[in-house]
Amino acid sequence: KNPFIIPGIRNVKIESQLNANYSFDNFLEGDSNRLSRSAGLAVANKPGGTSFNPLLIFGGVGLGKTHLAHAIGVEIKDKFPEKTVLYISAEIFTQQYIESVKKNTRNDFIHFYQLIDVLIIDDVQFLSGKAGTQDVFFHIFNYLHQNGKQVILTSDKAPVDMQDIEQRLLSRFKWGLSAELHQPDYETRISILRNILYRDGVEMPDEILEYVAKHIKSNVRELEGAIISLIAQSSFNKREINIELAKQVVEKFVKNIKREISIDYIQKVVSDYFQLDTETLKSKTRKRHIVQARQLAMYFSKKFTKASLANIGSQIGDRDHATVLHAVKTVDNLVATDKQFKKFVEDINKKLSI
Structure with a gap:
C-alpha cells in the first residue's frame, strides 16, 4: 500500500513502528554508553528543543544503536502521545522513495515525511551512493529541522568516516550531536x-x-x-x-566472533616488525622509516578494527582523522609502486591475520 497521503490532512494516524521492548529501563548505563544514553534521554524529554538535533548515534555491530533509537521513540510516545513518531530503516526509506519515483508520487512522499514530529532513521550509512534518496532526504531533513522537529539517526560509522554521502548532508549530520557507543566494559x-x-x-x-x-x-x-x-x-x-x-x-x-584486534596490539606488531618501541612509533619524529611504520599502524587499524578515523588518530600519537586518511592513501600508493614496501604490508598482514 502507498503509505503517502494527500497533503493538508494533518490528523492522519501514522503507526510509529517502534518496538516497545526496547526501553531505557533495559538499556543499562555504563562508561561505554553514558553520553549516548544521556543525550537520548535529553532528546526524549524535549524532542526538537535541545541542541542535539540531529542526534546521531554511531558504533559497531551489536552495541545497542537500534535499541537506544527505539527507546528514545518509546519514551517520547509515552510523554507526548500527540506527537507523530516514526522509526524506519534507511533501506526501507530508500525503497519507498524508489517506489514513489516509479509511481510519480515523489511530492506525496515528501509531504508524508514532513508530517512527522520525530523521525528516527536506522543505519543511515545505507544511503551512501544513492544520490536521489540523499537529495530527497536533504529536503525532508531541512524542513523538519527548520520546523523544530526532531531527527534521530543511527550509523555504524562516524560522519567523518561515511563515504559516498553528499557533503551538504554530512555537514547537517554534524549540526547536532554525534555520540559513539563503545564496547561495554x-x-x-x-x-x-x-x-x-x-x-x-x-x-x-x-x-x-x-x-x-x-x-x-x-x-x-x-x-x-x-x-x-x-x-x-x-x-x-x-x-x-x-x-x-x-x-x-x-x-x-x-x-x-572474529577476534577483535585492538589498535594497541596493531601498534605492537608493527613496532616489533620494524624493531622499534611503540613510544617511538607514536612520537612526533619525522624520520622516514618511523613515519612509514606509523602510517602502516594507521592503515592496519582502519583495516582490522571498527574504530573511527578520529579514534585511530588519537590512539596513534594524538593525530587527527585527516592524518589517518592520508596514511591509508599513502600505503595504498606505495603498495602499488614499491616492491619492498609491499612485502612489509604482506608480512604484517600475515601476523595480524593469524
Whole structure:
C-alpha cells in the first residue's frame, strides 16, 4: 500500500513502528554508553528543543544503536502521545522513495515525511551512493529541522568516516550531536547479564556470570546470545549450569566472533616488525622509516578494527582523522609502486591475520 497521503490532512494516524521492548529501563548505563544514553534521554524529554538535533548515534555491530533509537521513540510516545513518531530503516526509506519515483508520487512522499514530529532513521550509512534518496532526504531533513522537529539517526560509522554521502548532508549530520557507543566494559557486561537473568527469572552462580563476561567482550548482542544459549542448554538437556557447560557455550561464541584486534596490539606488531618501541612509533619524529611504520599502524587499524578515523588518530600519537586518511592513501600508493614496501604490508598482514 502507498503509505503517502494527500497533503493538508494533518490528523492522519501514522503507526510509529517502534518496538516497545526496547526501553531505557533495559538499556543499562555504563562508561561505554553514558553520553549516548544521556543525550537520548535529553532528546526524549524535549524532542526538537535541545541542541542535539540531529542526534546521531554511531558504533559497531551489536552495541545497542537500534535499541537506544527505539527507546528514545518509546519514551517520547509515552510523554507526548500527540506527537507523530516514526522509526524506519534507511533501506526501507530508500525503497519507498524508489517506489514513489516509479509511481510519480515523489511530492506525496515528501509531504508524508514532513508530517512527522520525530523521525528516527536506522543505519543511515545505507544511503551512501544513492544520490536521489540523499537529495530527497536533504529536503525532508531541512524542513523538519527548520520546523523544530526532531531527527534521530543511527550509523555504524562516524560522519567523518561515511563515504559516498553528499557533503551538504554530512555537514547537517554534524549540526547536532554525534555520540559513539563503545564496547561495554567488564562491569557493564556483568550488569547486562544480571539484568537478563532477572528478566527471565533465572538464577546462576556468580562464577559463571564472571566467566561469560570475561570471555565475551565484543558486543552486547553476543553477550545476550551466550547467556540465553546457556539457559536453553541447561533447561532442554536437563543439565546443571556449571563452569564446564559455560566453557562449551562460550567457546562456540568466541569461535564465531572474529577476534577483535585492538589498535594497541596493531601498534605492537608493527613496532616489533620494524624493531622499534611503540613510544617511538607514536612520537612526533619525522624520520622516514618511523613515519612509514606509523602510517602502516594507521592503515592496519582502519583495516582490522571498527574504530573511527578520529579514534585511530588519537590512539596513534594524538593525530587527527585527516592524518589517518592520508596514511591509508599513502600505503595504498606505495603498495602499488614499491616492491619492498609491499612485502612489509604482506608480512604484517600475515601476523595480524593469524
